[in-house]
Amino acid sequence: MDTPALVIEKRKLDANIQKMADIARTKKVHLRPHTKTHKNPKIAKLQLEAGAAGITVAKVAEAEVMAEHGIDDIFIAYPLVSEIKIQKAIDLSRKIRLITAFDSLEGIQKLSQSAETAGVVLEVRMEIDSGLRRTGVLYDEAVELARKAKELPGIKLTGIYTFRGPILDGKPTLDIEEAGRQEGQLMADLAERLRAEGVPITDVSVGSTSTSASAAEVEGITEIRPGTYVFYDRMQEKYHCCLHEECAAAIHVTVVSKPSDSLLIVDGGSKTFATDVQPGQSPIFLEGFGEIIGHPEMLLERLTEEHGMVAVHGETNVQIGDVLQVIPNHICSTVNLHNDVFLKNEDGTLEKQAVLGRGKVQ
Amino acid sequence: MDTPALVIEKRKLDANIQKMADIARTKKVHLRPHTKTHKNPKIAKLQLEAGAAGITVAKVAEAEVMAEHGIDDIFIAYPLVSEIKIQKAIDLSRKIRLITAFDSLEGIQKLSQSAETAGVVLEVRMEIDSGLRRTGVLYDEAVELARKAKELPGIKLTGIYTFRGPILDGKPTLDIEEAGRQEGQLMADLAERLRAEGVPITDVSVGSTSTSASAAEVEGITEIRPGTYVFYDRMQEKYHCCLHEECAAAIHVTVVSKPSDSLLIVDGGSKTFATDVQPGQSPIFLEGFGEIIGHPEMLLERLTEEHGMVAVHGETNVQIGDVLQVIPNHICSTVNLHNDVFLKNEDGTLEKQAVLGRGKVQ
Numbered sequence: 001m002d003t004p005a006l007v008i009e010k011r012k013l014d015a016n017i018q019k020m021a022d023i024a025r026t027k028k029v030h031l032r033p034h035t036k037t038h039k040n041p042k043i044a045k046l047q048l049e050a051g052a053a054g055i056t057v058a059k060v061a062e063a064e065v066m067a068e069h070g071i072d073d074i075f076i077a078y079p080l081v082s083e084i085k086i087q088k089a090i091d092l093s094r095k096i097r098l099i100t101a102f103d104s105l106e107g108i109q110k111l112s113q114s115a116e117t118a119g120v121v122l123e124v125r126m127e128i129d130s131g132l133r134r135t136g137v138l139y140d141e142a143v144e145l146a147r148k149a150k151e152l153p154g155i156k157l158t159g160i161y162t163f164r165g166p167i168l169d170g171k172p173t174l175d176i177e178e179a180g181r182q183e184g185q186l187m188a189d190l191a192e193r194l195r196a197e198g199v200p201i202t203d204v205s206v207g208s209t210s211t212s213a214s215a216a217e218v219e220g221i222t223e224i225r226p227g228t229y230v231f232y233d234r235m236q237e238k239y240h241c242c243l244h245e246e247c248a249a250a251i252h253v254t255v256v257s258k259p260s261d262s263l264l265i266v267d268g269g270s271k272t273f274a275t276d277v278q279p280g281q282s283p284i285f286l287e288g289f290g291e292i293i294g295h296p297e298m299l300l301e302r303l304t305e306e307h308g309m310v311a312v313h314g315e316t317n318v319q320i321g322d323v324l325q326v327i328p329n330h331i332c333s334t335v336n337l338h339n340d341v342f343l344k345n346e347d348g349t350l351e352k353q354a355v356l357g358r359g360k361v362q
Numbered sequence: 363m364d365t366p367a368l369v370i371e372k373r374k375l376d377a378n379i380q381k382m383a384d385i386a387r388t389k390k391v392h393l394r395p396h397t398k399t400h401k402n403p404k405i406a407k408l409q410l411e412a413g414a415a416g417i418t419v420a421k422v423a424e425a426e427v428m429a430e431h432g433i434d435d436i437f438i439a440y441p442l443v444s445e446i447k448i449q450k451a452i453d454l455s456r457k458i459r460l461i462t463a464f465d466s467l468e469g470i471q472k473l474s475q476s477a478e479t480a481g482v483v484l485e486v487r488m489e490i491d492s493g494l495r496r497t498g499v500l501y502d503e504a505v506e507l508a509r510k511a512k513e514l515p516g517i518k519l520t521g522i523y524t525f526r527g528p529i530l531d532g533k534p535t536l537d538i539e540e541a542g543r544q545e546g547q548l549m550a551d552l553a554e555r556l557r558a559e560g561v562p563i564t565d566v567s568v569g570s571t572s573t574s575a576s577a578a579e580v581e582g583i584t585e586i587r588p589g590t591y592v593f594y595d596r597m598q599e600k601y602h603c604c605l606h607e608e609c610a611a612a613i614h615v616t617v618v619s620k621p622s623d624s625l626l627i628v629d630g631g632s633k634t635f636a637t638d639v640q641p642g643q644s645p646i647f648l649e650g651f652g653e654i655i656g657h658p659e660m661l662l663e664r665l666t667e668e669h670g671m672v673a674v675h676g677e678t679n680v681q682i683g684d685v686l687q688v689i690p691n692h693i694c695s696t697v698n699l700h701n702d703v704f705l706k707n708e709d710g711t712l713e714k715q716a717v718l719g720r721g722k723v724q
Contacts, residue, residue, distance in 0.1 A: 106682040135619040257497040270638035306420040339721035359701035
């Protein structure tokens, strides 16, 4: 196998899939994994076989790829506001169960108009901002928006959803259990208020690998949408969402140069390792751009596009031509950089799989 | 056109290609543009038609894509040390003029052995570390390495090259002219020393969009390898390598949510805008992850994977559904995130082009 290459250990992948399926089963919620992490219909099918009720995607183009490969229950957890995307979603909704999303009056009006014109009824969920400050209707404005949405033709408002991650009282936190409970409680309470207003909410969906398990314990939560758990990564390990040995994906890189005893250069840079989760950021303070397995004396300190600069503290017998394995800081954005990944079976054989959903940004 | 989409203005692209070709012609050096920026054989051909002598790539897999599309003079400016890559390079060298690289004794010995076994002679250049501290033999060790390389079979050492960028006396600088002159002088001096030792260096190649023009003025420099100039970006503008209106590539994004008067959410995040050039870094101190054209009151302040959070300082009449155009901080790594780009002709028509070299990390 040439390098750089993203290698996934099948045994760990299977165990991670099973673990989250068991959590959902035990806590009696649906599991609808976010496939942004792997972007791979084959892995999505493993998740479905283990008990997932459907999948989540962020983009219409990702939904199209997944549907083309036989997946028939998809939630696009992203507000659709442009005509092109809405038309594509309508087309897709004629073939599979497709759930779309909105977080504004403009958004739901457009969905409604286009659906009515097309003669379909779109199943929709309302996104709630539960503290991340990105998309999602503000919590206090949700009842008013839902009341208006309920009256519109061409849509059927069945649920609410949020994505929050490890945030507690509006601030990043390492206390993911309490963060999850707060997320769950906010959403369960809101669902009750909406029902009291005559909006028949059946699906109450919460997100993220870090908070799913504890959010699912809150009475009234019906669905979790974790994504990263399928592989885990260095960030999740720092959040104590996984053990080190559960990290299933690593980048294999080759040492191409050794300018001095304290510096090695490897053949992966910022076009191989995602840079969205930077070193030194609160609250997890990762060191470097990835963990070099088995080499605590090494730090992947600096990246240019095609080079990784590894600082060596102390002695090493690593030489030019040797291969190092690196657990990336953030696996979702890292997978997105790769055209292919390699599934490594227990017998050591490698299976090359195209990342069919990568680059499907629209 | 759906969003997010990377749109390149053909008129500006053509002008940028012509400008660098004119610089090379005037300064009597070869131009061998680094195609890492666009990863597109069609744009490489425009560069060749304007007078480029060949192209540069970072990866064997990129060279293969370019050769498949009819480009027959390629320099892989990256030390090849693994057997798989060396064999692929040897195969390619039978079809086109391929120049490979080394920066260590281990590297050149492997190239030599494999080439001799295969019965070919590989044209090679030695990479010099002129201050960036990544690959490249240390300046003071270059003569010794070249002397050993010269004696090996299967290879023909014809040149030296470096990549440095805006560094002066070992530190990041905004004085790109002086940085370029220093880079050029270091390389020209080294070439003379090598010739005095009996190593017949003919190609003395320097890199980077920011330093090429001034490095090319140094007597003895024979080739420049700029890449980013083809589109330019926000970083190059800050380095005064280009005017604002020369930036040829922008990401078009749609406003999908407007949680408050001071916050807009657009449909491009860290999977659409590269994050390798972060805001606030010395010496250029960019604000945010891209410049929103025509909206100085807006700042692309924060990115999650599929969301861009735009802070609005003051009033705006931008609404949900509106499209914004953003010049990215670093265009090379940004293009690498996109499966396609759209060339916009002067008449407004759009031509979709696959980024054939993207993800070719091996």
